Every structure is written in C-alpha cells, then in structure tokens.
Amino acid sequence: NAGVTQTPKFQVLKTGQSMTLQCAQDMNHNSMYWYRQDPGMGLRLIYYSASEGTTDKGEVPNGYNVSRLNKREFSLRLESAAPSQTSVYFCASSDRVYNSPLHFGNGTRLTVT
C-alpha cells in the first residue's frame, strides 16, 4: 500500500520550460490537492479536485494547470516555469474534501533557474 506517490522527486528547470508533476493515490480517495511549501510561508493550496471530473482553484493558482485524469491521478502542469515557482510541491488526497484527514506524498523539489 503506497499511499500517495509523487514523481519526480527532484527537478531543475530553466525559465520558460514546461513540465508536469505526477501524483497518484491508491486509497480510493475522492479528493486530491496540490500544495506548494516555501520557507516561512507554510503550505499554500494551488488547486484541488473535490471529486473525479472537477477541479477548483486554491489560493495561488496563477502559472499552473491541473488535470484530474481519473480517480487515482491528479497532475500539476507548469506551462512556462518562472524562478518564483521554485518550491517544494506536495500532492495530497482525502476521502472527503474538508472533513477528513489529508494524506501527503513526499514532495517534488523544483528549482527554476
């Protein structure tokens, strides 16, 4: 039982490059989330998907797009990376949005030069 799996673990991009962060969960959870964590800022919600087929913006969605591919998978895409997007990105899932605990992956450390 792997829980929430994120790939890749590390990535270095040049400004303007694009990439997709992958996330998959095997707990049959309905809701999935993408957060970014920056020093001194805590975690901030980028996008979330309350259920398969739906996605909604969080606090800091600019510069990102998401796809809820199926119930298991929720990807985050950076179309044109900027240095301000250097961060650690965490994917999480929960049985229900808001009212059940979140299960986190181990993060993707992204550096944009």
Place this chain on the structure above:
Amino acid sequence: SQQGEEDPQALSIQEGENATMNCSYKTSINNLQWYRQNSGRGLVHLILIRSNEREKHSGRLRVTLDTSKKSSSLLITASRAADTASYFCATVLSGGGADGLTFGKGTHLIIQP
C-alpha cells in the same frame, strides 16, 4: 491567506519533558487538524478536532480547542527524540470555500537527548 498561526515558531526542550504548541485562527471553523512534518518528508496527519469538540487524545498527544478564543493547543507528553519535527495546524472554514484546508507556518520542535 494564512488562517492559522502557530506559536511559538520554534521550541527546544529536553527529552522526557512535555511540549505545548498553540494555534490561533481568525474566522469560524468547521474543524481543525494538526500535522507533523519530518525534515524532507510529507506531512503526516495527527488529530482532527471538530468545532463542537473541546478535547481529543491520541496516544501521547492531546489537542484542545477553544472556539470562543479561536485557539487550539497540541500537547506532546513525555517527548522523545523522534518527536523532533515541524508541527502545523490547519483549519477548514465553516462552509468550506476555495481555500480548502489552510495551513499555518508551523512550529519547529527540537527534542534534545
């Protein structure tokens, strides 16, 4: 926007002592959750306390919630070196909303052997 704020930002105690961390928030909540993050890892859920609950226990952890003061505390009793981590409170606003689960900036706890 940061809803919860943990206090203190950092705490260093001797192994075997109790550690207390506090969380204050600004608006009415549906529930409040505490998470632990070990260095370089994802967050791990500890306890969820609903707005109509005042106290919950889980092993050596005790969480209290005072909705009149808009505050919560996390007590770790008989601390161990393995408790060294960052601890975050996260709130779900009443009625949900686009922010979903909103995290504070965390308390960094160091247990000295």
